[in-house]
Amino acid sequence: MNSGISLENAREILIENCNILKGEIIPLNQAVNRILLQPVYAAHDLPAKAQSAVDGFALGKGPDQIGSSYEIIADLKLGSFPQICLEYNQAAAVSTGGILPAGTVAVVPVEKARLEQQQVIVLEQIKPGTNIKAAGEDFKQNELLLSAGTQLDYADMALLASYGITDVEVVLQPRVAIVCLSANIVPVGTEPETGQIWDSNGPMINALVTRDGGLVCSVIYSGIIGQGKMISQLSREMDNLEVVIFTGGTFQDGENETEAVMKALNARVLFREVEMQPGSHSAAGIADHCLLMSLSGNPAACAVNYNMLVTPVIQNLLGQNSDYKRIKARCMTGYSKKSGSRRMVRGRAYCTENGWEVEVLPGQKPSMLRSLLGCNAFIDLPAGTPPVEAGEEVSVILLSPGSDYLNGRY
16 A cells, blocks of 8 residues: 555555446437547548529529520429539529539529529629539548547537437546545435534535536435445445545544455545545545545545546546646736645636636635636646746646647647
């Protein structure tokens, strides 16, 4: 067992003990935000046939001067496949997105044309290819559409649907149980008695797991059902879980409460204590394939623990890049406290015309929620860092999911 290890070492140990999950096939309309298991290639050109970009008239070869006249030989309805071929000086009425007949040289918009019986008079000069969406101009047959590991968003859903794909193979969601150990914690919806408080960590972790692509299967309150029943429930559920997240608990007689639970579950402790503030009192173990993660009971420390230790685990289970996303930024507000140990200061990072900047958020105590509001980054201050002056450059870790740009997709 490792004790008092670096954050990077802890992350490496966790990654070594989890592997990408298998896949499942689900309906397309349920696949948003899921991770694609296999690459997808274009089955055909998109569009498959040349289409009109406007409502107007498809023109065959003919004079290109303003005022030229073309004979209208067909009115092509949207959704139909044209069976005609435009000859010299012939035209056909078409709609936006309609397939163009063979022989089409250009399309004149309806507002740039005048009808005279069965003739269309062109009111602008014709250039070949005008207002035509060429076959394959969007995607070519056999082109890579989406890589394995893509987190599907609205645009991906539209692209897959445009190829008639109804089902997709995605990585299984990591299944997670949340265990609240603190005896004074009750779930929201329960009226707390004197000395009790509502649970904020459980809903926060639930939201973070969902953000990262995991699936929360159960939330257990050890203080309500008792430690014995909690251990029994976990013993039954762990075969169907990838991660168990403990939050809170006590530390007495040289042993963390979570470690006692890990022993009862026949888990091997991977590490205890990580060299960072807040959230140094964190630990991890493994029982068969299931990782057991112990996070702080203080809300801000719990959030730091989760983002720095649990997020990489879920990302790795999903086959995603689990490296911390680091940038250099100017600290616009300064930080007056000397960092005796490595410290994760909650901040708000943003990109300006002058580059990346970050603000220290108020309420930096581990027990306070205020510093989590609007937090999208941690300012990573090494041990021994003196107070940070406003305008000083600092190392910043951007939190998941950030944006697709920050995740390296674009």
